[in-house]
Amino acid sequence: MASAQTRYASDIGMPRERMLFETVKGFYDSLGITRHDIGTFIFASNDFQDGRTISNVFADSPVGAYMKDETKVEADGSFAYLYGVMRILSGHYDTALIIAYGLGGSQFRPYLVMDYTMDPSFTRQVGIMNELVAAALQARAYMMKYGLTEEELAAVAAKGLRNAAANPVQLRGQANATASDVLKSRPLYSPLHEFHCYPPTDGCCVMLLASAKRARELTRKPIWVAGIGHDLDTYYLGEKDLAVSKSAQRAAAAAYKMAGLSDPAAEIGVAEISAPFAQQELILQEALGLFPEGSGSQVMGGGLSEIAGKLPVNPSGGALGAHAFCASGLQRIADAANQLRGEAGACQVKESKLAVAHGQDGFCAQQNMVTVLSS
Amino acid sequence: MEETRLVQATWDLSQCKFKISGDGMKVLLEGLREGVFRGIKCPQCGTVYVPGPTFCRKCFIDIDEVVQVSDEGEVETYTVELADVRGNPVEEPTISCMIKLDGADTWLIGVVEGIDWQKVHVGMRVKCVWKDASERTGSLSDYTRFVPIGD
Numbered sequence: 119m120a121s122a123q124t125r126y127a128s129d130i131g132m133p134r135e136r137m138l139f140e141t142v143k144g145f146y147d148s149l150g151i152t153r154h155d156i157g158t159f160i161f162a163s164n165d166f167q168d169g170r171t172i173s174n175v176f177a178d179s180p181v182g183a184y185m186k187d188e189t190k191v192e193a194d195g196s197f198a199y200l201y202g203v204m205r206i207l208s209g210h211y212d213t214a215l216i217i218a219y220g221l222g223g224s225q226f227r228p229y230l231v232m233d234y235t236m237d238p239s240f241t242r243q244v245g246i247m248n249e250l251v252a253a254a255l256q257a258r259a260y261m262m263k264y265g266l267t268e269e270e271l272a273a274v275a276a277k278g279l280r281n282a283a284a285n286p287v288q289l290r291g292q293a294n295a296t297a298s299d300v301l302k303s304r305p306l307y308s309p310l311h312e313f314h315c316y317p318p319t320d321g322c323c324v325m326l327l328a329s330a331k332r333a334r335e336l337t338r339k340p341i342w343v344a345g346i347g348h349d350l351d352t353y354y355l356g357e358k359d360l361a362v363s364k365s366a367q368r369a370a371a372a373a374y375k376m377a378g379l380s381d382p383a384a385e386i387g388v389a390e391i392s393a394p395f396a397q398q399e400l401i402l403q404e405a406l407g408l409f410p411e412g413s414g415s416q417v418m419g420g421g422l423s424e425i426a427g428k429l430p431v432n433p434s435g436g437a438l439g440a441h442a443f444c445a446s447g448l449q450r451i452a453d454a455a456n457q458l459r460g461e462a463g464a465c466q467v468k469e470s471k472l473a474v475a476h477g478q479d480g481f482c483a484q485q486n487m488v489t490v491l492s493s
Numbered sequence: 494m495e496e497t498r499l500v501q502a503t504w505d506l507s508q509c510k511f512k513i514s515g516d517g518m519k520v521l522l523e524g525l526r527e528g529v530f531r532g533i534k535c536p537q538c539g540t541v542y543v544p545g546p547t548f549c550r551k552c553f554i555d556i557d558e559v560v561q562v563s564d565e566g567e568v569e570t571y572t573v574e575l576a577d578v579r580g581n582p583v584e585e586p587t588i589s590c591m592i593k594l595d596g597a598d599t600w601l602i603g604v605v606e607g608i609d610w611q612k613v614h615v616g617m618r619v620k621c622v623w624k625d626a627s628e629r630t631g632s633l634s635d636y637t638r639f640v641p642i643g644d
Contacts, residue, residue, distance in 0.1 A: 132512060133513055134512070135546075136514060136547065139547075139548050153553050169509035169511060179546070179548075182553045184553075224510065225509060225510055225511070226509050226510075230508065234504060239500070242502065
């Protein structure tokens with residue numbers, strides 16, 4: 119696989135068609151291919167953010183899909199990746215281009231999109247729930263269950279800001295950020311402050327998937343999909359323990375089984391996890407078996423998930439650096455692949471043969487996709 | 494049988510802000526203010542797009558060659574509004590056409606007036622009726638009306 123990303127922004131400053139055309143054209147040119155080399159095009163986008171239904175019908179030409187095989191998922195880009203992998207495995211396609219984009223920075227009020235995913239029969243009628251409230255309830259649940267302090271939660275966000283500062287495509291980063299900087303940022307819903315939460319972002323991420331034969335023709339450094347799994351928890355927040363993610367556990371178990379991993383925490387060298395809110399990085403890294411359950415304090419205290427730590431998590435800066443709705447999960451997979459290729463620049467971790475990447479959708483990560491990549 | 498209840502709800506989409514291609518629309522709108530149709534031609538495949546995009550969807554390259562096309566053309570297909578979109582009968586039906594302007598490769602949507610709707614036909618020659626120069630604002634409402642000019 120290969121990938122390209124925009125430089126994420128709070129306002130990309132151009133029509134989405136132009137953003138897609140420039141990113142995809144640049145990507146084709148860098149690989150020395152044309153649009154006619156693509157077997158199937160798969161979009162991940164959100165009709166609410168695009169302000170039109172079936173929004174991909176306008177976005178096909180800007181990515182070169184004119185008169186081509188094209189389809190879409192109305193979900194995070196990691197699910198379009200899953201769809202792309204299945205299409206390649208079907209044997210009908212040698213190549214699949216995944217195009218994931220979001221305009222949550224400039225086109226639509228941040229967090230409003232998530233309001234529309236709420237259940238109209240109860241949650242919407244009660245009227246107090248929104249994406250930030252859900253995330254804050256989840257953060258408090260983890261802190262209470264496992265004794266995580268406010269400083270330790272802020273340390274997760276500070277790590278994200280520091281790593282994002284070293285990643286030129288990220289929107290928000292701060293070199294030398296500390297927990298105290300995070301706690302000084304604007305308070306939102308307690309215990310969350312602005313820097314614990316993703317920045318509203320415009321941008322896109324594109325990725326080319328190819329069959330083994332075609333991949334070897336296209337690159338000398340192919341990255342392989344070693345395992346993949348996905349799982350869905352219940353929608354209602356009151357029916358699950360918010361401090362853990364059972365669906366991410368199940369998705370990871372399926373991915374590790376497919377990849378033949380018996381001790382993922384020891385075998386995997388780097389992880390890119392979709393965590394648009396700081397506490398989710400802890401909950402999900404535990405669900406993925408990278409650290410023991412409830413180990414947030416220990417991991418942050420010991421710097422175990424830092425770029426130079428025992429098992430780096432989100433060396434890219436993750437979704438706290440940029441979170442273009444739908445592009446975000448694909449960005450995690452692309453960043454994990456770049457790590458294995460040794461092309462992660464200032465975010466590069468020590469050499470590794472195996473990476474895990476994760477994408478999610480829904481309040482408090484209702485739906486999860488986990489993939490193992492190998493070099 | 495289970496009781497079914499209705500709840501009132503709204504979807505507020507009013508905060509959506511669209512960005513459109515300024516370059517592509519500018520070519521069309523500036524032409525409209527001057528009383529002419531302009532589009533963009535692809536130097537590779539020769540397609541003349543009206544309105545013009547800033548890239549060719551077939552060749553996948555940037556395009557910016559502005560070309561003027563005629564304000565006369567041919568009706569390629571049409572429909573007569575015998576009922577409105579809610580199904581109510583209409584007394585003075587609108588005739589909505591796709592018109593291929595001479596010199597363009599794409600069809601432009603427009604209203605044809607000045608003819609009994611039963612006499613409209615595909616292949617009919619039409620010409621744009623422009624607003625007076627003083628009334629033209631460089632907006633899409635400058636052009637929408639066409640009249641027949643005889644075959």
